[in-house]
Structure formats: C-alpha cells, structure tokens
Amino acid sequence: MITFQDVSKTYAQGGHAALSAVSLSVAAGEVFGVIGASGAGKSTLIRLINGLETPTGGRVIVDGDDVDALGVEGLRALRRRVGMIFQHFNLLSGKTVAQNVAFPLKLAGRPAAEVKARTSELLERVGLTAHADKYPAQLSGGQKQRVGIARALATGPKVLLCDEATSALDPETTEQILDLISGLNRELGLTIVLITHEMDVVRRVCDRVAVLEAGRVVEEGAVEDVFLHPTSDTARRFVREADGEAATAPGVGGRLVRLTFKGEATYKPVLGEVARVTGVDYSILGGRIHRLRETPYGQLTLALTGGDVDAAIKSFEASGVRVDDLTGEIAR
Template identity: 50%
Template structure:
C-alpha cells in the first residue's frame, strides 16, 4: 500500500528540482495483479523503486505485507527486500553464470546449503519451463528464456510481492504473451502479488486485475481493468485504450466522416458493450423495435480478463439519431454511445 507518497528530487547544477511522485495513494490487495501504465517520464520507475526501498519517499509511507518499508534502517530493509522480487526489462543476468547459477545467486547470499539451493533452483527452473536449459549461459538463451530465468531468480526467496519493470517491452509479441501467461500462472499458483509497470495497454489488458494510470507523477485514474477500458474518464486513459488493435475507426470509414449532420444521411456511433450486453443481440433488437436499419461498420468482440467486451462502429439514420430515439434506446440497454461523425 502507498499512503500519500511523494518524491521530489533536489535541484542539481542547472537542473531544477523534480517532483517525480505527487501524493500517490494505492491499496493493492494481496494476490492481485496490479498494473501501472504511463508514458516515459510519468513517474513509473520512481514509483516501483519506492516499493522496493531503492528510493525513499520525500513524504508518505510505503507499506508492504504490513511493514512500513521507508521507515526501516538499511539492515532491516535488506531483510525485507527478500520479500520483494524484481524482474527487469533487460533481464540483468550475470553473463558469467549459467541459468542455474543465476537463479541460485540470491539463495547463496542468504547462506542456504548447496543441497537446499539445488532443490529450490531445479523446482523454479521447472516452473518457468527451463529445466533443460539449466547449464546454459545467458548468451546461449533467447530473450524470452532470459526473462524466464529472471522470473525464476526473482521467486527464489519466496517473495510476497513481485515487481515487474517493463519486463516484456524488449520482447516480440509472441514471447510477450508467453511471459505474461507465465506471470499469470505464478500469481494463481503461488499467490504472489504482482505490480506491473508498463507503457503498453496490451499488457494491462492481458493479465491485470486493476490498473492505475500515472501522469506527471500523479495517479489520474484507477480501477478494475474492465471498468477503465469500458469507461475511461481521462484523455490519457482514452489515448492508451485507443492505441489497441480494433479500437481505431476503420480506415475506409474515417475518410468519409464529416462534422455536419445537416447534410448527412447516416450518423456513425461508437458503441461500447460490457458484461452481458456484449453477448446479447442488442443492436438487432433496437433496430427492430425502432423500425430502422443499423449498419455495423467495424469493431471487435473481446474479453478483458473474464469480462466480455465489445466495441462496435454502427451507422444509424441521422434522423433517428437527431430525435434522440437511438441514443435513448442504446443507453437504456446499458450501451455507451459516442458520436464519431456523419456520412453524407
């Protein structure tokens, strides 16, 4: 949990002081996968460094598993950090050590016996699917395999919390999906709380339960992923969501859209349907009830976590839109509507 955490970096030379975090409060339940999304410079990395104690906040408290991290002395903090695993964008593996020895390193540092280390490391390599690569060096591994070693190493000390700092941004899409699937399995099987920092909305959509949107050091929007996707309140959240495949206005339609309904015969609506509404023939039913034609012009049907989600572009007669009948019927059925433009 973060309780009103702020972090200001002092002025240095000609560089002014920087308020990297501003009064951030977050409550992350045990066992949840929580995503923090923001652009470069928004404060993501500073936020994650305050959670593992690498940065002490200027004000406020960071509480992990009941312990106020920022109020510990260095010796106590080193002990608490064993409860917080970390995986990195560029893996941070030691090139002179095999996959086995990289995973074993944190266990060696706490003084475990060689027998205990071997048993633990082999179990972790099996968990991440790399039992057959235990004697390979990082140079012999693919990017996805290196990240699996990094995940196994982060889990070596049985952490309560696993921090992921842009862990998939250096990977191709297929490998990214496999790593996210592994993290979801780690969360489900081990009950580890995961805090995931990213600038990619596809990552949030894939595995996170809740998401916070960070901008200029502040959390500007926060909630269940399905709710933020369906009802983004801020321009930044809408921008991230709009970058997802299927969210953009179909190219053939975009070139025909105009702003003036006076000369239009068809008004184009973006319809957002969630939950039961996403799997019901609502558009067909409303068209039949109103005695009008509704043309489906594009969109996608998907799921956010276990929640059905549909985004559709629909063309309706401009007259029916102008008198409010279509919008009223859609909103009564629980469909969010947004006018995209008009077609002559």
C-alpha cells in the same frame, strides 16, 4: 499489501517532481498495473516499493513495514519478500542459468542442499530445466526473462514487481511471459505490481490499474472500467492505441456512439432488432472483440442516422448494452 500515502519524489539532480501526491493501495493477491508514458514516473513508483528509491514526502508501506524506516537488515529482509524482474533481465552473464537462480539463495545463506533442490524446482516451474547449464548469452529473450522470474521467486516472495518485463519481447513471447505471470498470481497467490506503457499488457493480466501522467495518478480503477470507459484523456489515448480505434470520423454525419456488449448482451441480435424497431440506420466505424483477462466483450463504434436515434439508444441500454456518446469525444 502495499500502500502509498501521499508520496512524492524529487530527484536531487531532477528539479521537477518525478512523483507528486501519489496515494494508492494494492491488495494482497491482486495484479495491479501502473501505466504511463515515458517519464511519467512509473520506474520511480515501482522502485519505491522495494526501497531502491526513497520518497521525499509521504510513506510507502509494504507488508506492514514503512520502507523508508527500515535499516539495512530490514531492507534486505523486505527484498526477500518482494522479488523484481526487469525489462533487460539483469542476469549475471558469467553465471549459468542455474547459478543465476541460485544466487539469491546463496546470498541469503541457505544450505547447499536446499539451494540445489529449490533451484531445480524453480527451473521446472519456468520450463527451463533443459537449459540449466547454459549461459544467458545462449538464451532467447523469453528464456532470459524466465530466468529472471525464477530468480525473483527464489526467496519465496509475497510480491513480484515487474518493471516493463515484456517491453523487450516480441508479441508471442510477451503472451507466454504474461501467461506465466498470471499463473504465478493464481497458483501462488503472489501480489503483482507491473509497470508498462502498453494497455494491452494491462488488459491481459491486471485486475486494477493506475494511470500516471507527469508524476500524478490521473485515473485508477478496475481494468474493466478503465479500459471500457476511460475518463481521463491519458487513459483514452492508451486505450485507443491498444485498439487502433479511429480517433476521428471525417465526413460521417449522425450521432456517434460506442456500444459495449458484455456477458449475455454479447450474444443477443440487438443491432438489427433496434434498427428495425426505431428506424435508425447505422454505419460501423470501428469494432473489436477482446478479452479482459477471462471475460469476453465487444465494442462497436457506430454513426446512427435517421429514425428515432434517442429511442434507439434507450433500446440498446434496455438490452444491457452500454452506450457512450462520442460526438464530443471523437474530435479530441
């Protein structure tokens, strides 16, 4: 659905490259996350998808079109197929909720009866029917983002771009908006690209993720792989931030390992069994049970001492538990 081929972008006033040699592709129907720190190039990347920015090198292909080669009319048509929502909602403050949602339909020259019917259908979908005649200033942040979503869906897009869409919201509202976005993906088959600086957002809704650092993709893959076994320092940092996992374990000896339990292994009494058989002791340094979209998983960070540590690691692995040796990593 979306392909970046060796894309670079240097702003005229910028000097250094905001994006360098970015190649990635987003399949139809998936939720693709782009995570990076401030200034990594996330906004630039997402704005290239609907032609709000143009690349200085490479090509961005969306739904079969080379975005940079589209004329004014072609771009307008593309933007009807690619909706966008924003961190600060970007609503028209002088228009009501219903008028905000109707706006793109009116711009597209749709007949009045269709505009009315479609607007009420969209307001119903995002749960704002009762607020149709209010103005944005009378709404909560979450309600404003719902208006943004309804407006983005007005022209029946295939793709929804989410530019830090939950960054201005509290955790509970964030969860509701992410649920709404997930539902749109499931029920309408919308392809979704979201940019964020929070790994938790990626964990909750994305199928795949690219990690951006200083304009380059430093890691990309299934969320499960990147989240459970990050390979780049940047991804590790984001995962740790999301977990609050200890980055150091001062004064603890032994072999530091992270166990990942998934699927059946999650419910086996593996820890005690392995300790008994191999004679190792363990101190628990950190732990969490979470979900990756719908899949539960558990991770435990342990210091293993005494007994036969190598045999213990083999036994964990034989029980379907993944073991990562953190002895080198944890000091980083």
